[in-house]
Amino acid sequence: MKHLQVTVHVDDDHAPEFFELLADSPTIAETRLVDWSMTVSEQSTLLYTVDGDPSTFAERAADTAGIDSVELSETTRGQTYVLVVMRPLETPLFAAVQRASTQAGLIVRKPIIYRDGTMSARVVGDAEPLQRALDAAPDGVEVQIDEISQLQGHASDPVVQLSDRQREAVAVALELGYYNQPRGATHEDVAAELNCAPSTVSNHLQKAEATIVRGVIDEFGIDT
Incomplete structure (x- = not known):
């Protein structure tokens, strides 16, 4: 079972407006697709988090083909939740993500990250469905495989x-x-609360934080 870290690059001539709003907005540092609800109807509901100012994104996205509604949460520490109702068949790039995520033998893991004009994702599956998903990329879309590894256990x-x-x-x-x-x-x-010395707490927290940060960096393939 393979675990792939992939980056999707979209040719300027083929980049859908909604993708550009997610991945290349001057007021947004990063957007993450953190959850979605795929239904048998023509509509899907997606939940994003936006780091930055989402107001321009929300205004323009609401008028984009295939987008039925955009709802913003309150902004907390520079981060806003955005709930989007869309029609995937009218948004080709997300339709490709939807096809991949519903293909037998393949999992697209959340979050999907949009930044610097690209989309990054982690994909788990066997060789054949992975290859089918890569071959089905729309025109103008290049899928770059950043890392291939075996999916590791819970440890x-x-x-x-x-x-x-x-x-x-x-x-x-x-x-x-x-x-x-x-x-x-x-x-x-x-x-x-722990009935120990403050220096002991400091030591426990520093070691725990370092372990967690290293794990997150390794999971997302961030260069250090």
């Missing part, structure tokens, strides 16, 4: 790699608001 999950005490420290810190902005708790507050 590769960075959270699983944490010690029991590290997981407990992170859970307590999260509950007390240590990771809020502004910070709602200190090492001393977490230490009081």
Whole structure:
């Protein structure tokens, strides 16, 4: 079973307007497709997160072919949820994603990331359906395979790699608001809950955070 990290490049002459709004908007740093609902009807519902100002995207997307509605959440710390109802058959690039995600023997993992004029995704499956999906790319679309690996087991999950005490420290810190902005708790507050020294909490949190960050970087193939 293969695990592919792929980047999709779209020729300027073939780039749908909706794709350009997602991947190449001057007011948006990054857009992620975090979930979707594929139905038997002609409409699908997609949930995006937008890092940046989504107002221009929302205004223009609502008037784009194949897009029936766009709804924004409140913006929190520069991030906004965007709920889009679309007709995939009228949005060819997403129709290709939909075909791939519904093909037997193939999984397109979430999130799908749009930035710098490209779309990045992680795909899991066997060789034959993977090749069929690559061969079915629309005109003007180049699918670049960045990495091929075997899908690893659950032990590769960075959270699983944490010690029991590290997981407990992170859970307590999260509950007390240590990771809020502004910070709602200190090492001393977490230490009081765990009945240990603040220096011990600091050590647990630093090691846990490093493990989790390394896991995320490895998962998305980010160069370091």
